[in-house]
Amino acid sequence: MTARVVIAGVGLIGGSFGLALRAGGFDGELVGLGRDPAKLDAALECGAIDRGETEAAAATSGADVILLAVPMGAMASVLAAIAPTLEPNTVVTDAGSVKGSFVTDAHRILGSLKRIVPGHPIAGTERSGVDAAFAELYRGRRVILTPTEETEPDATDTVERLWSLTGANVERLPVEAHDRLLAATSHLPHMLAFGLVDALARGDDPDAVFRYAAGGFRDFTRIASSDPVMWRDVCLANRNALLEALEAYRDDLEQLTAEVRDGDGDGLLARFRRAKTARDRFCG
Amino acid sequence: MTARVVIAGVGLIGGSFGLALRAGGFDGELVGLGRDPAKLDAALECGAIDRGETEAAAATSGADVILLAVPMGAMASVLAAIAPTLEPNTVVTDAGSVKGSFVTDAHRILGSLKRIVPGHPIAGTERSGVDAAFAELYRGRRVILTPTEETEPDATDTVERLWSLTGANVERLPVEAHDRLLAATSHLPHMLAFGLVDALARGDDPDAVFRYAAGGFRDFTRIASSDPVMWRDVCLANRNALLEALEAYRDDLEQLTAEVRDGDGDGLLARFRRAKTARDRFCG
Numbered sequence: 001m002t003a004r005v006v007i008a009g010v011g012l013i014g015g016s017f018g019l020a021l022r023a024g025g026f027d028g029e030l031v032g033l034g035r036d037p038a039k040l041d042a043a044l045e046c047g048a049i050d051r052g053e054t055e056a057a058a059a060t061s062g063a064d065v066i067l068l069a070v071p072m073g074a075m076a077s078v079l080a081a082i083a084p085t086l087e088p089n090t091v092v093t094d095a096g097s098v099k100g101s102f103v104t105d106a107h108r109i110l111g112s113l114k115r116i117v118p119g120h121p122i123a124g125t126e127r128s129g130v131d132a133a134f135a136e137l138y139r140g141r142r143v144i145l146t147p148t149e150e151t152e153p154d155a156t157d158t159v160e161r162l163w164s165l166t167g168a169n170v171e172r173l174p175v176e177a178h179d180r181l182l183a184a185t186s187h188l189p190h191m192l193a194f195g196l197v198d199a200l201a202r203g204d205d206p207d208a209v210f211r212y213a214a215g216g217f218r219d220f221t222r223i224a225s226s227d228p229v230m231w232r233d234v235c236l237a238n239r240n241a242l243l244e245a246l247e248a249y250r251d252d253l254e255q256l257t258a259e260v261r262d263g264d265g266d267g268l269l270a271r272f273r274r275a276k277t278a279r280d281r282f283c284g
Numbered sequence: 285m286t287a288r289v290v291i292a293g294v295g296l297i298g299g300s301f302g303l304a305l306r307a308g309g310f311d312g313e314l315v316g317l318g319r320d321p322a323k324l325d326a327a328l329e330c331g332a333i334d335r336g337e338t339e340a341a342a343a344t345s346g347a348d349v350i351l352l353a354v355p356m357g358a359m360a361s362v363l364a365a366i367a368p369t370l371e372p373n374t375v376v377t378d379a380g381s382v383k384g385s386f387v388t389d390a391h392r393i394l395g396s397l398k399r400i401v402p403g404h405p406i407a408g409t410e411r412s413g414v415d416a417a418f419a420e421l422y423r424g425r426r427v428i429l430t431p432t433e434e435t436e437p438d439a440t441d442t443v444e445r446l447w448s449l450t451g452a453n454v455e456r457l458p459v460e461a462h463d464r465l466l467a468a469t470s471h472l473p474h475m476l477a478f479g480l481v482d483a484l485a486r487g488d489d490p491d492a493v494f495r496y497a498a499g500g501f502r503d504f505t506r507i508a509s510s511d512p513v514m515w516r517d518v519c520l521a522n523r524n525a526l527l528e529a530l531e532a533y534r535d536d537l538e539q540l541t542a543e544v545r546d547g548d549g550d551g552l553l554a555r556f557r558r559a560k561t562a563r564d565r566f567c568g
Contacts, residue, residue, distance in 0.1 A: 201562030210566030219503035228556030272512035278485030282494030
């Protein structure tokens with residue numbers, strides 16, 4: 001596949017995208033766009049990009065596709081920086097974990113959504129930066145594209161072809177379905193984990209609590225060590241869907257608490273059995 | 285160490301205890317007590333016990349220590365079965381995950397707590413039964429003993445020596461401290477996980493939710509596949525401490541939800557940072 005692909009933000013996600021495209025046989029040009037020349041140099045050295053640019057115009061000129069792989073909090077400012085330099089056919093996609101807010105920003109800043117293909121690779125590690133990037137990050141992982149009604153089909157197809165080269169399984173979902181789904185399966189669990197660790201850390205004897213941390217709790221603490229800034233941004237960007245998930249969960253937890261309070265063994269057993277059945281059925 | 289040790293309940297926990305004692309150089313006799321001759325035979329065959337008995341009196345006669353490794357829901361009936369057969373110096377210990385309820389049962393059924401050493405090995409696997417037992421289950425794991433004020437020191441020392449042979453790190457805590465600690469680090473997280481999986485399974489589109497389950501969520505679902513009956517019993521046995529933990533958590537989650545509702549990015553960021561700091565500080 002020959003094309004010029006711009007990667008704005010050459011960290012773990014963007015750097016791995018470049019490495020994976022190259023490993024997958026992509027033979028076009030990979031252009032890195034970033035503010036920090038040292039980071040671009042590091043991306044060049046490890047082969048994630050072929051050329052680094054610090055000015056938007058120099059990067060976007062002649063670009064077929066631009067992947068915005070910057071933190072969600074920086075998405076609007078990067079869109080604003082590239083907006084005046086965009087050529088009419090250049091496809092713009094992103095790698096943010098909330099899609100509704102990206103569509104809103106893109107619509108406001110770029111005017112048209114015809115060449116906008118919102119995307120979300122469900123992949124990552126606990127590390128960050130291009131030094132942590134590797135070509136296999138996306139292999140076998142899901143990448144969800146959420147083209148808008150305005151998005152032109154060929155734009156979505158182009159982005160899908162690129163992600164396929166990385167070894168990812170590409171799927172398509174409506175924007176709202178994606179955000180509700182991720183609120184339930186990722187954002188809510190992270191809230192519960194952050195909440196638990198924070199509550200225990202501020203409790204009577206955090207040293208003892210963490211020292212005796214048993215299996216179940218260890219899993220929670222691991223996901224609570226994710227990047228706080230990223231999660232702040234996710235919460236703000238996916239506020240409505242997350243709020244709905246949090247409120248539904250609170251109601252459920254209130255019922256469970258009442259069962260514990262009342263010593264309602266039958267109610268608790270039925271609840272635990274439903275959960276185990278669902279888990280075993282869906283997760284094998 | 286020469287002694288006669290009775291293991292009541294030769295499943296994963298009891299069977300591994302026998303195997304681990306033997307591997308650790310224990311040269312006394314290991315007697316299995318259980319209702320099912322086939323299970324006792326299986327324990328004999330794998331070397332977890334030297335002799336199996338289905339009658340309490342035959343097992344407890346001449347016993348130095350009896351480990352009750354039965355499900356918590358069966359603890360009271362096993363205590364009642366051995367009570368009339370107990371010799372005055374025999375030490376009784378257990379492996380249940382809630383200690384207050386065991387002490388209450390033991391006091392009610394046996395009258396005296398002098399020879400009672402409540403214990404809790406923090407170890408296990410997702411499998412159960414003696415076929416899943418192995419000698420290394422307790423190696424490097426914590427075993428918490430919670431002797432009561434009445435418990436005679438030599439009884440606790442004896443139980444501690446046995447567990448030490450298994451490779452476990454033995455610690456001592458007051459009964460109430462143990463139950464509060466486990467409510468926070470194990471019982472509450474399991475409630476949150478069961479609650480989440482149950483809530484999602486009953487939601488709009490469980491198939492999609494489980495299919496797209498991302499990292500954080502997978503960790504939750506794994507702990508929600510634990511044995512429902514065991515967890516029902518834990519909830520009932522540790523009701524007060526668990527209720528306290530659930531209510532404190534609910535209040536915290538309510539604050540977090542309000543921050544999401546209000547778009548309070550600073551509040552969310554502070555919360556996530558506190559959690560990450562605590563996690564990184566305590567869990568390395």
